[in-house]
Amino acid sequence: MPEQSRSVTFKNVSKVWPGGVKAVDGVSLEVAAGSFVALVGASGSGKSTLLKMVNRLIEPSEGQVLVGGEPVDAGPAPELRRRIGYVFQNVGLFPHMRVGENVAIGLRLAGEKDSARRVAELLELVELSPEMATRIPDALSGGQRQRVGVARALATGPGILLMDEPFGALDPVTRDGLGKAIRALHDRMGLTTILVTHDMAEALLLADRVLVMEKGRIVADAIPRDLLAGKGGPAADALVAVPREQAHRLAELEK
Ligand code: ADP
Ligand code: MG
DSSP states (O other): OOGGGGOEEEEEEEEEOTTSOEEEEEEEEEEOTTOEEEEEEOTTSSHHHHHHTTTTSSOOSEEEEEETTEEGGGSOHHHHHHTEEEEBTTBOOOTTSOHHHHHHHHHHHTTOOOOHHHHHHHHHHTTOOGGGGGSOGGGSOHHHHHHHHHHHHTTTOOSEEEEESTTTTSOHHHHHHHHHHHHHHHHHHTOEEEEEESOHHHHHHHOSEEEEEETTEEEEEEOHHHHHTTOSOHHHHHHHHHHHHHHHHHHHHHO
16 A cells, blocks of 8 residues: 555544434544554543544544545445454454454455465464464464454555554553564554554553543644653643653662
8 A cells, every 4th residue: 555545634523422422522633654643541532433433433423534635435445444454442353263264354355265375474474373273262362362353454454553452451461562563563564553542651652642532532642752741731641640650669669
């Protein structure tokens, strides 16, 4: 995919659910091609709703979402989704299908046959052995399942990767390892990545730019260095204070 087709733009986007909940409230945002953006916020702040409007799992009530400068609804949704990898909150692997079939599902939807070789490549990409292809998801650890979810998201060679709390259920060591692996993949493949997380430390350590969401609005938008310097505003400061205080206490213990 050409570099410039990897940008994501929100133009005054809102989503009001039936019943009146305004999950996303007038968001305007430009995510540059090749950047790694973290979207941080409390549960219910609208992160998943915002993310799902990029690949049209949710349609905005107002405003417009553009990918590569083109409105996302300019063409058919399946075509759009081949250009956008999506890692679900809670993984969402099909339990009755083998790992290989789970990874290949996007390829098969795109009409590709004989995907065994591609599946092996994709598993290698996320540092899983090719033998894993014949296992069912239940026979994997949580971290391995997440890697399968990433392999599946990258199957069609997308330029954009959306991840919705992909590390939520993992232990801290696995979580840290997978975060680094994803950042390395992002850099190597020149992806545009949007990572939803509720963990500010993770956001600061992995992303080029951190957005904080509150009640459907973006209330902070800054690079990690500026957030740590207190330039992100009160909402960001409150979130940054937690890992900073922990780091400080750990440093004290080491004295
Ligand atoms: P987050 O991902 O930050 O936890 P969500 O985007 O899932 O937040 O939800 C934002 C708001 O929209 C919440 O109030 C939630 O209850 C509501 N919401 C999300 N999905 C739906 C839906 N399908 N129908 C109605 N309300 C929804
Ligand atoms: Mg969510």
